[in-house]
Amino acid sequence: MIRVLVADDEPMIRAGVRAVLTTAPDIEVVAEAVDGHDAVELVRRHRPAVAVLDIRMPGLNGIDAAAEIRDVAPATGVVMLTTFGEDDYILRALGGGAAGFLIKSGDPEELIAGVRAVAEGAAYLSPKVAARVVAHLSATGAGTQAGRRSVARERVAALTAREREVLAFLGGGLSNGQIARRLHVVEGTVKAHVSSILSRLAVDNRAAAAVVAHEAGIVPPQPSQP
Secondary structure, eight states, X not given: OEEEEEEOSOHXXXXXXXXXXXXXXXXXXXXXXXXXXXXXXXXHHHOOSEEEEESSOSSSOHHHHHHHHHHHOTTOEEEEEEOTTOHHXXXXXXXXXXXXXXXXXXXXXXXXXXXXXXXXXXXXXOHHHHHHHHHHHHHTXXXXXXXXXXXXXXXXXXXXXXXXXXXXXXXXXXXXXXHHHHHTSOHHHHHHXXXXXXXXXXXXXXXXXXXXXXXXXXXXXXXXXX
């Protein structure tokens, strides 16, 4: 059972997220928080596998709460909930190590898929979030979209063929175990490839590597979830 904490200062959003997650037989919402401080304390108490955090909350925002959660419960993965217009926050959260990014108004199945992926140690970017991040980077002095795609493709081309294959699946939200099954190798081999990919792309986490995969255009169609 995947134990989940949900944090949002809007009661209707919390209720909606809980309602969606409880339709999944393998997910249990064990706590709800109304702000970042509350979320950190409840994570400390309940040790959920995943914390679903609103990016903007009073007191302590989701990004800072995620940083504190990493300190008090490093095994808890963080999924950030965002709305349109919060691209700067998404980029900060990416740099802060959040593993999942979802649109509040997105497909409920994406929320379930994202929680499952992060619980298994994967990164999960809603396709809409990935597209916005790539577009936002291009619009903020980081080069044209075509230019960034060209740079991303050059970076990816420097990887081995197997590393490119692993990166593509990583960008699609697959965990190490899922990638291992797709490639018919042991999970330890995939873990070694992921470590090498992060080092060679000079990124800090799987979510940031997933952005490079999306920029390079190598992400396969989203896999069906169990």
